[in-house]
Amino acid sequence: MAPAALLLVDVQNGTCGPAAGRAGSAETSQFSPSPRPPGFDAHFQAAVLPRLEQALDHARRGGLEVIHTVIANLTADGRDRSLDYKRSGLGFAPGSWEAQVIAPLAPLADELVLPKSSSSPFNSTNLDYLLRNIGITELVVAGLLTDQCIDHTVKDAADRGYTVTCLIDACMAESAERHRAALSCFRGYGRLCTVTEFIAVSA
Numbered sequence: 057m058a059p060a061a062l063l064l065v066d067v068q069n070g071t072c073g074p075a076a077g078r079a080g081s082a083e084t085s086q087f088s089p090s091p092r093p094p095g096f097d098a099h100f101q102a103a104v105l106p107r108l109e110q111a112l113d114h115a116r117r118g119g120l121e122v123i124h125t126v127i128a129n130l131t132a133d134g135r136d137r138s139l140d141y142k143r144s145g146l147g148f149a150p151g152s153w154e155a156q157v158i159a160p161l162a163p164l165a166d167e168l169v170l171p172k173s174s175s176s177p178f179n180s181t182n183l184d185y186l187l188r189n190i191g192i193t194e195l196v197v198a199g200l201l202t203d204q205c206i207d208h209t210v211k212d213a214a215d216r217g218y219t220v221t222c223l224i225d226a227c228m229a230e231s232a233e234r235h236r237a238a239l240s241c242f243r244g245y246g247r248l249c250t251v252t253e254f255i256a257v258s259a
Contacts, residue, residue: 058219060258061121061192065177065199065209067108067161068126070154072100072200093230100228105160107226107251111198112161114255121190124163125181125199128155128171138174147173176208184216194219196254198226203238210242220246223254 075097115122127148130136134147141147148154155171163169174180187195195218197209206227213220222242229235239248249257 058193059121059191060194060196061123061187061190062111062115062196062198063177063183063209064108064112064122064124064157064161065197065205066125066127066172066201067158067199068148068154069156069158070127070148070152072097072105073154073156073158096228096230104226104228107223108198109160111196111223111226111251111254114251114258115196116164118258120196120258121168121192122163123168123170123183123186124157124161125170125172125177125183125205126155126157127173128152129173130171134173136173138180140175141173175205176212177205178209178212178216187218192218194221196221196223198223198251200228201234202227202229203234203241204229207238207242210245214245221254222246222248223251224248225250 112122127141127146128150129147130150132149134142134149137147150171157163157169168186170177170181170183172180177183195213197206197213197220199206206222210220210222222239224239227235229238
């Protein structure tokens with residue numbers, strides 16, 4: 057592979073973290089995440105999280121740059137958020153439990169963690185600047201949600217000249233139908249493959 061980075065998008069407590077933590081943090085946070093659809097957590101834990109762990113382990117062993125994005129405001133009241141996030145009520149306070157990467161995928165000391173307040177990290181972080189400084193030309197994308205932040209990230213990366221790979225079984229949407237529709241929508245922007253296929257070609 058060309059110089060590559062694994063980009064894990066929004067795999068954080070506020071989007072897919074344990075329910076017990078969500079209940080406790082809701083009392084101290086002014087931002088209440090939307091209820092997750094029935095079966096969302098179970099599918100994430102059983103099918104998606106193991107693939108994310110597998111991809112992350114492979115990237116680390118292979119020396120790929122690993123970058124995490126998390127939905128997190130820069131301001132306590134969220135006034136810096138994108139219009140979309142304001143309209144949808146999406147946002148997590150800086151430094152909050154919700155804004156932290158989930159424990160199974162916790163960043164290592166020298167891995168980049170970029171707080172973002174828009175669907176695409178290219179719009180509200182210095183991701184493009186960092187990738188170019190590091191010399192990254194290929195971006196491997198996984199995380200949440202396929203039809204929202206993954207879709208925007210894949211398209212924006214391709215428009216900026218990066219070779220993009222989306223790990224289709226390490227992403228998910230709020231339904232299987234939305235996941236499949238999103239993959240069909242951005243299919244032309246990069247390569248779609250499973251984690252197993254990604255490991256095989258980058259071993």
